[in-house]
Amino acid sequence: MNKIYITRKLPEAALAKIKQHCDVSIWDEEDTAVPREVLQEQLKDADGLLCLLTERIDEQLLEAAPNLKVISNMAVGYNNIDVEAATKRGIAVTNTPGVLTETTADLTFALMLATSRRLIEASDYLRQGQWKTWSPMQLTGQDIYGATLGIIGMGRIGESVAKRAKGFDMELLYYNRSRKLEAEKTYGMTYADMDTLLSQSDFIVVLTPYSPETVNLIDREQFARMKHTAVLINTARGGIVNEDALYDALTGGRIWAAGLDVFETEPLQPSHRLLKLPNVVAMPHIGSASIKTRTRMAMLAAENLILGVSGTRPLHLVNPEINLF
Ligand SMILES: NC(=O)C1=CN([C@@H]2O[C@H](COP(=O)(O)OP(=O)(O)OC[C@H]3O[C@@H](n4cnc5c(N)ncnc54)[C@H](OP(=O)(O)O)[C@@H]3O)[C@@H](O)[C@H]2O)C=CC1
C-alpha cells in the first residue's frame, strides 16, 4: 500500500476514504501545526502528502522526500508549495478549487457589511457599557446598497461576489489580466484599468492568487488613488496588500476601513498593530470555514491524493506539465 502523510486532523469521512486505499500516518491535531522536522522525517518514505496552506513545501523538504508522487493541498491557493521544484521532480501538485467558492464569497460579503457598518465596533460599544443613549450620528458607517464595488481578480470567487453585489444594487467594476465578457453581461460589470477602479470604487475587494506579480499589488501608490471613504477587503492572501501602507492609510484617514481575512504573517499575533485599529475587521483566515465546505474540500483533497498515488490523473492538477498521467 502507498504510504501517505497527512498534516492535520481531517474530517472523519475524508480520512476513512484515504485509509481504504493507503497506509496513513497523520499529525492528528486540530490547533497546532505539524513541526517542520516532524514533516521532514515523515516524508522520508511517503508516497503522498495531504497538506494545508500552513505548510511550506519547498525544495529542501522535497529533497528529503525521494518517493513522493503527489502533494494534495487542501486549499485552492497553492502559493505555499514550490510548484516548480515539485514539477522538476515529477511530483503532482493538486488543489481544491470550486467547492469553496460560494462560502468564501459569503465571508467576503460579510466583511464588507461588518466593516462599512462598523458591526464589531458597535457590538463592543454595547458590551462595554458605552451605550447611554441613541444619537443621530452615533456609530454611523457607509452604505453598501447603490455603492460602487471594484473587484480585483475576477475568477470563481470574484464572480460569486459580483453575483451577491447585484442584490445590493451595487455598480460593478472589475480588473483582471484577461477580460471576462460573459461575466460582464451576466452581472452588468464594467472592465476598468486599475487606476480607474481604485479611484471610483467605494469598496475594493482583492481576489487574485498570490504570485510574484501580485505581491504588494496594493501599495502606497494604490492607496493614494482611493477615495477617503473607501473600504478595502482582502480575502485572497496577505502580501498582496502591503501591510505597512495599509496601516498608514487607515491611521492617516486615507481610507475609511479594511476587512481582512489574510495577513502577511499567519497566524497574526494578538499584539499586531492592525488589531488595535477600530476601523479594521480582522478574521483568522476563515474564508472557506463552513462545515459543509471544509468537508467537501477534505473529500476533494482525498480524491486528488488517492488518484495521484495510484497513477491516475487527479481531478485538479496544478502542474499538468509533469506529463505522468
Ligand atoms: N480567505 C480564504 O480563506 C480563501 C482565499 N482564497 C484565495 O482566493 C484566490 C482566488 O481564488 P479563486 O477565485 O478560486 O481563483 P481563480 O483562479 O478562479 O481567480 C483568480 C483570478 O485572479 C486573476 N488574476 C491572476 N493574476 C492576476 C493579476 N496579476 N492581476 C489581476 N488579476 C489576476 C485571474 O485571471 P487572469 O489570470 O486572467 O488575470 C483570475 O480571474 C485564491 O488563489 C486564494 O489565494 C481562496 C479561497 C479561500
Ligand SMILES: O=CC(=O)O
Ligand atoms: O485560503 C484558502 C484557500 O483555499 O486558498
